[in-house]
Amino acid sequence: MSTGKATWLVARREIVERTGQRSFQVSTGLTLLIIAAAVIVPSLLDLGGDRTIKVTATGGTPTEIAEAAKQGAPALDVKLAVTRVNTEAEARQRVDDGEAEVAVVGEPARLVVQDELDPDAGALLQQAAAQLTRARTVQGLGIEPSARDELLQPPPLETQAIDPQEGDGEAEGLASIAVILLYGQLLMYGYWISAGVVEEKASRIVEVLLSTISATALLRGKLLGLGILGFVQLLVVGAVGTGLAIATDVLDVPSGAAKTFAAVLAFFVLGYAFYAALYAVAGATVQRQEDLQGSTMPLTVLVLVGFFIGIQAVGNPDGGLAQVASYLPPTMPMILPVRLIAGDVAVWEVVVAVGISLLASALLLAAAVRIYRNAILRTGGKVRILDAWRAG
Amino acid sequence: MLELDGLTRRYGDRLALDRLSFTVHPGQLLGFVGPNGAGKTTTMRIVLGVLAQDAGTVRFDGKTIDAATRSRFGYMPEERGLYPTMRVGDQLAYLAELHGIPRAEAREKAERWMETVGVADRAGSRVEELSLGNQQRVQLAAALVHDPVALILDEPFSGLDPVGVDVMAGVLAERAAAGVPVVFSSHQLDLVERLCDAVAIVKDGRLVASGAVQELRAREGRGLFRVEVEGAGDGTWLERVPGARREGPTLVRLDDGADDQALLDAARAAGRVRRFEPAEPSLSDLFREAIAA
Numbered sequence: 001m002s003t004g005k006a007t008w009l010v011a012r013r014e015i016v017e018r019t020g021q022r023s024f025q026v027s028t029g030l031t032l033l034i035i036a037a038a039v040i041v042p043s044l045l046d047l048g049g050d051r052t053i054k055v056t057a058t059g060g061t062p063t064e065i066a067e068a069a070k071q072g073a074p075a076l077d078v079k080l081a082v083t084r085v086n087t088e089a090e091a092r093q094r095v096d097d098g099e100a101e102v103a104v105v106g107e108p109a110r111l112v113v114q115d116e117l118d119p120d121a122g123a124l125l126q127q128a129a130a131q132l133t134r135a136r137t138v139q140g141l142g143i144e145p146s147a148r149d150e151l152l153q154p155p156p157l158e159t160q161a162i163d164p165q166e167g168d169g170e171a172e173g174l175a176s177i178a179v180i181l182l183y184g185q186l187l188m189y190g191y192w193i194s195a196g197v198v199e200e201k202a203s204r205i206v207e208v209l210l211s212t213i214s215a216t217a218l219l220r221g222k223l224l225g226l227g228i229l230g231f232v233q234l235l236v237v238g239a240v241g242t243g244l245a246i247a248t249d250v251l252d253v254p255s256g257a258a259k260t261f262a263a264v265l266a267f268f269v270l271g272y273a274f275y276a277a278l279y280a281v282a283g284a285t286v287q288r289q290e291d292l293q294g295s296t297m298p299l300t301v302l303v304l305v306g307f308f309i310g311i312q313a314v315g316n317p318d319g320g321l322a323q324v325a326s327y328l329p330p331t332m333p334m335i336l337p338v339r340l341i342a343g344d345v346a347v348w349e350v351v352v353a354v355g356i357s358l359l360a361s362a363l364l365l366a367a368a369v370r371i372y373r374n375a376i377l378r379t380g381g382k383v384r385i386l387d388a389w390r391a392g
Numbered sequence: 393m394l395e396l397d398g399l400t401r402r403y404g405d406r407l408a409l410d411r412l413s414f415t416v417h418p419g420q421l422l423g424f425v426g427p428n429g430a431g432k433t434t435t436m437r438i439v440l441g442v443l444a445q446d447a448g449t450v451r452f453d454g455k456t457i458d459a460a461t462r463s464r465f466g467y468m469p470e471e472r473g474l475y476p477t478m479r480v481g482d483q484l485a486y487l488a489e490l491h492g493i494p495r496a497e498a499r500e501k502a503e504r505w506m507e508t509v510g511v512a513d514r515a516g517s518r519v520e521e522l523s524l525g526n527q528q529r530v531q532l533a534a535a536l537v538h539d540p541v542a543l544i545l546d547e548p549f550s551g552l553d554p555v556g557v558d559v560m561a562g563v564l565a566e567r568a569a570a571g572v573p574v575v576f577s578s579h580q581l582d583l584v585e586r587l588c589d590a591v592a593i594v595k596d597g598r599l600v601a602s603g604a605v606q607e608l609r610a611r612e613g614r615g616l617f618r619v620e621v622e623g624a625g626d627g628t629w630l631e632r633v634p635g636a637r638r639e640g641p642t643l644v645r646l647d648d649g650a651d652d653q654a655l656l657d658a659a660r661a662a663g664r665v666r667r668f669e670p671a672e673p674s675l676s677d678l679f680r681e682a683i684a685a
Contacts, residue, residue: 001463001492009489017478204473208534211440211467212490214459377442 003220006213010221015229018192027188028233031181035241038177040248052079053121054100056091059084061132062104069128076120172314174260175342177241179310181234181264182334186271187303189230190279194296196222197283197376206376215373223276227269234268256341263337270354271333273361275299277368284375285383295382302330310334317343326353329360393417394439394542394573399448401434401597408434409597411448416542416573416590421564423584424577425679426594432577433470435594436544440467452542463491466540470547470577472531474519480530481506481515484537491538498537505533509559525556532560536567543567545576549583561587585675593682601682605675612681613673615646620667621659629662643671 018024057066066082073080083100085091091103095112102121103112109129111117131152138148200206200218209218238261245257282295309331313322317339325331326339332353339345367389375388394416401409409431416422424432437443439450441462449456475483484502489495506512509529514522519530528551535545548560565587568574578584584591585605592602601608620642621629630636635650646652659665673681 001460001490006490009486013486016482017475021477199475203476204469204471205475206473207437207442207469207471208467208473208487209490210442211465211469212463212487 003217006217007221011225014225039244056083056094056100057104069124171342175314175338183307193279194283267333267337277365284372306331306334313338329357395451414592418571421568423588423591430594431597464541466535466543468535468545476520488537543574581675616671618671621663623663633658
């Protein structure tokens with residue numbers, strides 16, 4: 001049988017068997033739950049999204065005022081939903097029924113509320129009304145259009161920050177979610193790789209397998225299968241999260257979610273390509289499941305370091321540490337996405353960082369296949385990596 | 393026909409296999425015996441390509457075997473190996489597929505072999521849920537599921553109950569009768585004697601005896617007599633018979649050309665002869681002799 005066919009058979013088994021396992025189902029469910037909670041809870045608590053104020057207005061000036069008031073709404077972190085009605089009686093009825101918080105009616109316009117005027121709604125509507133009055137008055141004065149515009153819309157004051165805060169809260173939030181997802185996914189799938197390798201070694205099935213397919217096909221199939229599974233799992237989780245975020249309106253910029261989603265998928269692939277081979281070696285050099293904790297420890301530490309730098313980079317995406325860590329393959333998969341989502345990173349930097357990582361991954365994979373082949377059949381104690389390398 | 397020709401393998405300074413050669417003909421059931429550490433497992437692993445030899449070749453039907461030929465062999469390693477959490481039916485079908493059997497056919501074969509070894513009712517169980525004996529049966533089915541052209545089994549009888557032994561023996565004999573060369577290693581010499589038409593005895597990585605069991609017996613049994621004499625004292629009477637040597641409490645070997653009647657006369661003179669017969673060495677005798685040499 002060709003190596004390609006054998007690789008695919010092994011990969012298919014990994015996917016089918018792993019999907020049927022409780023640990024996989026639980027972890028998928030849990031991740032979905034966390035994502036759903038992260039998206040839905042803020043919208044329930046009204047933290048992430050803007051409050052919507054319902055306004056009703058009769059035709060003519062009142063509607064003009066209400067529509068104009070929308071412009072200033074984002075500055076106050078609110079939204080105005082304007083419903084037009086035909087008569088003042090209707091407008092009053094809506095306020096009385098609680099379908100609108102404030103009604104703009106009459107000529108000259110007046111505000112009608114149930115008991116008390118919402119301060120945000122008041123400020124916006126009063127400002128809009130004043131502006132409208134000014135515009136009409138100025139119109140009648142017959143001054144030059146350019147002077148008129150300057151009078152009506154004076155340029156806003158420029159703001160200079162001494163210590164500017166980089167990025168905005170939303171991008172930071174998305175970047176944090178990306179780091180957490182990547183960290184969890186890399187750690188979990190890395191562990192599954194080494195656990196799968198040890199299972200085959202400890203149960204001695206590997207001898208049966210190697211009597212019919214090559215060690216290369218066996219290792220590649222395992223890495224490929226689990227990689228596909230990790231990718232699809234993220235795809236599902238990401239799609240659900242992005243869908244929920246858009247549906248519940250928690251994001252001001254839905255494209256931010258799409259960008260995060262794409263970055264998480266891409267950097268999972270890159271990170272997995274780097275770590276997968278290393279986790280396979282960590283599994284092949286020990287005899288039993290219990291020894292895995294020790295052999296995977298250095299890798300766990302690397303992923304953790306990446307996670308911490310990634311989290312730190314959320315607040316300071318273009319700082320020196322984040323920049324350096326972007327070029328190091330072990331930390332790159334958790335830093336570069338943060339900088340892409342919340343920071344400012346040049347295309348060439350991405351190309352170089354990803355290039356370095358891919359090169360390192362290819363070299364590691366080749367070395368891992370050699371070590372794996374020599375270590376997988378050795379029993380009795382821990383196999384020293386150098387010995388396994390030399391035996392090839 | 394499976395030919396092992398001059399297989400040599402070193403582990404560091406230790407010579408594990410030293411120019412080992414023997415042949416298994418189609419339909420032959422060959423017992424591969426030797427003390428622990430003699431190189432049996434190493435030999436089998438080399439035949440299956442799990443381990444590389446330092447020198448020598450393995451041929452099947454006259455051609456040096458490659459991965460494609462090997463994938464049509466059936467192998468049962470000494471340390472049993474199955475995925476503990478995978479279901480029996482899925483596992484056998486998967487292994488058949490790895491041996492190049494198309495998916496649908498792999499399913500059929502898996503079912504047929506589960507039937508044959510008697511675990512059909514456990515098709516949906518995880519391997520770890522089975523008793524050790526049943527796991528062994530699944531292991532046998534795993535070695536056979538792709539209808540191998542040659543069978544190599546490392547200690548297939550160890551750990552089997554008498555019923556399991558019968559199932560295993562039946563299947564191996566049936567495969568051999570179908571024209572497949574079958575090699576298995578075992579420490580149960582009586583079993584080897586009962587089942588096999590040929591043996592290969594190894595010691596310290598070297599072949600010390602091989603061939604058809606009957607021929608070996610005839611050859612090794614030449615000049616061997618079982619003699620029991622009552623009242624012969626310390627047995628020094630034997631020293632007076634020219635060309636006779638003691639090989640056991642009751643076993644006497646005569647050199648070529650020595651007179652067996654002279655031996656009988658001397659025995660009668662020494663005491664009351666209870667037993668005097670040409671001895672047919674058992675496989676255990678042959679084994680002990682080969683190993684002692």
